[in-house]
Amino acid sequence: MGGLTSLQTLSKVIIEKGSGFKVSDLKDMSNLQGDLIIDGLDEVTDPQQAMDANLMGKKGLVSLEMYWTYSFDDSRNSILEYEVPSSFEKLTQLTIEDCPNLVELSIGLISTLEYLFIYNCKKLVSIGENVGSSNRKSVLREVRFSGCDSLESYICANTVEKLWIEDCDTMTSVSMSTTFKELPLSLRSLEVDYCKNLKSLFHEQLQSLTSLEKMMIISCENMNDSFPSGLWPPNLRKLIIGELKKPMSEWGLQNCPTSLVELSLHGDDSGITSFATEGDATNTASTSFLLPPSLTSLYIWNFNDVESISEVVKHLTHLQELDIWKCPNIKDVPQSNSSLTVNVCVLSKTNSQLDPNSTDGALTFILLDALFVTMELKLSNTYLYCANSPWKYGKESVNGGTLIA
Template sequence: MHAREANVSQKRLTKLKMKWGNDSQRGSLEKEVLAELKPHTDTLKHFEVEYYGGVEFPCWVGDPTFHQLVHVSLRGCRKCTSLPLLGRLPSLKELLIQGMDDVKVISLELSRSTDVTFPSLEILRFEDMSSWKAWSTNSEVMFPRLRELQIIKCPDLIDVSLEALPSLRVLRIEGCSESVLRSLVQAASSTTKLEIESILGLTDEVWRGVIVNFWAVEELCIRKCDEIRYLWESDAEASKVLVNLKELKVWRCKNLVSLGEKEEDEDNIGSNLLSSLRMLVIDSCESMERLCCPNSIESLVIKWCSSVRDVSFPRATTTTGGGGQNLKSLTIDIWGCGNLKSINQLSNSTHLTSLSISYCENMELFSDLHQLSNLTSLYIQGCKSIGIESFPNLHLPNLTDLGIEGCKNMKAFGDLQLPNLISWRIESCENLESFPDLQLSNLTMLKHMTIRYCPMIDASFPRGLWPPNLCYLDIGGSKKPISEWGYQNFPASLVHLRLFNEPDVRNFSQLSHLFPSSLTNLSIWSFDNLESLSTGLQHLTSLQHLIIWFCPKVNDLPETLLPSLLSLIIDECPKLKERCEGRGSHYWPLISHIPCIYMDRSYHFS
């Protein structure tokens, strides 16, 4: 009665969402209610139903007179045993069916109808259909415009009998049996993007029968398919069936040993493999032992593959280039591969622009690093085996970014010639004793410099040796406390200074001789015993941004600087916060004009 009184059919709604309690048990009543809530047929575009408790839908759901309807979503209708007939909706573009536990068979064709079924549908998604066993159709004209199909967590689905899907480009299958994958890749021969995850029964043998249908696939992503040990038998096989593959991503396939089962001879390994491939990502494949990279790749990412020992590129020959040398750029990013010691034939990668190696404890860098003349970015983190022999000479004319972090055995650098270096970061290298400070003045392009938590380094350089155009300096935790440094003659270009971890400093007058008047940004972090900022900063007339973090004893601010500040950040400084927070506080009249005030992760406004 209430549903009838709502008079929904006269409201001319464009969007209607109906949601029942997910524990609803009144099936027959709910069907009657839904029947009375039929909306206006001329205007409805978006229709959603959640937790409907009826066994079937009223006949208006799917009525082709809803000629404007483009989106339908049916979620959690767990008592329904069948789907409404939606195939005659002329404008329907997106259909989502989720959590319909009692549906066992889906036959989406329309009986005694010669019309095209789902004439406009572009996106179709089934998810969490725990009892669904069969999907079939007798219609030869079905899904003519379907471009994306997703079937997710439908573990009992076995029988899939569909005609061709000529427009399908994106196919995602997760938590289903291998028969679903086999059936759909045969029906969707024009698919360009395929994502599969947790496919039950997907053995090497089954997979070999599947990839023969991948001639159009450009992006392939494989996740949690634990029965696969090899993606193809030989390089020749891969090159024949994956002729258009551009991106290959493999994640958490715990039994994958290598890409190919049969290796070619060492000199030409991978040289003819997948000539179209540009991106290769191997992530968390714990049994991966060897990675033979195609010659064509531009981006290589290997993460958390604990068993991989060898990553190789093809050797250069007179007829084929090696190691990506014919490409415009090559990026290599390696994380958490504890047994990886080297990357073979990398010296042939003359167009390598970015190299990042992190948490590879046994990695011993190559001595021919200087041959990578186009390298612009080099980042090494947490590699315990890398020592001075890794950098005997570093002559890289195009390098702009260099980062070394957490390399415990590194003690010194060799000769460095880096004329275009812009950013240099050295952090947490506990045994690093020195680096070529006498060359710093030659780094005319260096703008950003970080030296943090390197307790064996004396980071106070002789007068005049700082890079002449340095703009940003982030420094602290070195052997000689900053408070004991002499006059540093920082360049006038230095505008941003961040200081860390100086427990002996109680008053900033101890450091006043260090700060150039050019500073616009000053950050103070982890000064455990700092009490006063009121003196030592008066000459910083250009200062606009002041940050004070983790300084528990500090209780005052430099009042002469406050009028010019644009931002003030105070975090984990309880005494100072008490004197700055709120209109009645000591400093509020002096700081209330500052546009941005941030204290302990919250903004304060005047």
């Protein structure tokens, strides 16, 4: 097959043992175009064969997918398999998923790597702080880890713009690399959720993240007691936070940057009973959460002890959207108007304290068979009661507004 030098379309090849097809047989097929899938790369016994294939020299290729077998036994040479990806000298994206016996990832030689995605590798303990860097400057732009239950720490390259870590049970620390200190920190989006043993997140480095605009940290129940400490990235615009070790009632004044316009608070076990603005810090109880006045969007979830929010909204003069989810004891909310949209959802009508007769019919009560819905109403308040049965996807008109489920 290697003699088909004029071949333009080859959708898939399977590497075989012995005298079967070898990856190096692709060497002279310089006219290949479109998509190519290579399966059975675990059969490659010499990384030089992968280099000889000269895949990156085939300018017509748009997409390249490479697969190793799901069978893990003694017949596989793990050292050689680590070297095969490094043989593709212009590799820009690497996705590794469902490799149950992968313990260490050694890809530091791939200096061209821009995207690294690792999912459900339960035994992975190390990817090495030199991934994408080593003696050459990193070009990594986006990194994702999910379901890596044995990975204890990650050192983020300065060039990374998006970092997402989810469901990594043994992860204890995340920090920025100290290699190539002359490079500016590029991180724009940081999302960390359900990492139950995480203790340190960019400790003493948060204020250095001048490019960071979005930050999410949810359900990290062992986070160091010093977090949050009122030291934030200076240009932060969106913050999603809650369910940390330190209760919200102990956070105090957070000195959020004036750039912060969108705030989502998750209030499980928060100890919060009310909300106030940062300007009222000296006149409020410790159980009152202090909101920055710069907000245009506010989302509050699972605040079981909060009864009122109307008063504080009067002082949030820039607020355009208010979403209230699963706050069963809340008794009053502000009226929607041309500049403010108010969305409310509780799990059932029976556990809501909202009174449909309290405003002479100005409030609209709707019982929906849905788990999560979005209501967009400009002219009147609408309260969503979400039961547990599935909602049929679609759109319906409700009292002049639009229901999107």
